[in-house]
């Protein structure tokens with residue numbers, strides 16, 4: 001290992017180096033150790049990987065990691081073709097540095113020579129990898145030569161989607177839609193806002209586009225904290241599809257609503273802004289702190305409870321929203337790490353918890369009260385099949401179909417049972433950067449009186 005002192009000296013002479021070292025280390029944390037992208041760049045993670053980095057370097061490291069994860073399959077296939085003998089075992093972690101270099105060369109607006117030079121310097125910093133600095137140089141230079149062909153031949157489904165997910169999506173949605181989902185996942189996500197009130201006025205003030213669903217889609221590059229209305233708590237960031245489930249509950253002022261799995265509070269804020277008396281429940285005290293901070297900025301109120309929903313005891317609610325934990329495959333555009341950190345076996349464990357949460361929602365909603373169940377997953381086990389199973393096992397529950405007028409007239413995001421099923425290629429736009437929706441499932445139910 002390089003001493004901290006030699007790293008510090010190198011970094012002083014080569015200002016771009018710390019961001020590349022951090023990016024390479026974080027690729028390892030995510031791909032090999034299964035940490036999430038959000039966790040790696042959260043405030044708590046800073047001392048471990050990002051300590052001492054200037055905000056500009058943290059932003060660059062994040063761009064490298066995000067671009068690299070979004071196109072990981074393409075990068076790995078290209079590197080494998082150039083490394084016919086693979087990487088030497090003692091220097092296997094050079095892969096992270098090569099991935100970071102390749103992400104810059106293929107997908108970021110970074111000068112090629114900087115990407116190569118800094119990857120070579122990073123390799124020289126460690127005794128185990130130093131003998132292979134020449135190999136790093138040769139591989140990345142060959143990558144530059146082959147760039148056009150690599151990009152032209154890169155297929156979203158074959159290369160940038162893990163095979164098990166690609167196979168699932170083909171089976172569920174057919175070849176064409178599976179391809180469209182994979183292609184949409186490679187695009188940068190849009191920046192959508194939910195406003196407390198008067199979306200037309202705020203769309204105008206923020207120079208954004210008012211979507212048929214009522215969300216505002218922005219094109220600005222101004223940091224969100226500097227935009228009008230942020231400090232005043234007039235709006236919050238929330239994907240346009242994620243904003244739909246809470247609206248389907250049709251809350252009226254004073255209604256007692258249980259938000260099951262509430263943190264960090266995007267949907268709870270919608271319910272509270274609509275005048276509901278919200279009880280926000282989540283088992284993560286840490287994430288509920290974020291909800292509390294968000295609510296403070298938005299000047300909204302909710303009663304907050306740290307609890308496991310499965311064993312929750314509470315007086316009955318007028319309505320319940322269940323935003324259950326899930327595989328989150330509908331949000332790969334925003335969280336490209338999900339494609340590589342989730343495993344096929346996760347679905348069975350998650351769908352068992354989802355079923356128990358649904359049963360709890362039925363138990364804790366008053367007779368005649370409504371439940372909206374949602375997940376940001378495009379896997380049917382966590383959506384359509386979950387509701388079909390609940391309706392089979394509990395005759396006291398019925399579906400209340402969602403009408404197109406409740407989702408901005410977007411018939412294509414409703415299925416034949418009147419459930420919401422949005423997918424990343426939905427909501428196309430004249431400009432690619434304004435297109436797309438997170439993949440969400442939502443069903444509205446009523447506990448029979």
Ligand SMILES: C[S@@+](CC[C@H](N)C(=O)[O-])C[C@H]1O[C@@H](n2cnc3c(N)ncnc32)[C@H](O)[C@@H]1O
Pocket residue numbers: 260261262263264265266267268281282283284287307308309310323324325326
């Ligand atoms: C999809 S997120 C919720 C997002 C939130 N509703 C929003 O709109 O901002 C799922 C949440 O479920 C919580 N969670 C997972 N398992 C839980 C359980 N057994 N009981 C309570 N909360 C749970 C997680 O801590 C996480 O905050």
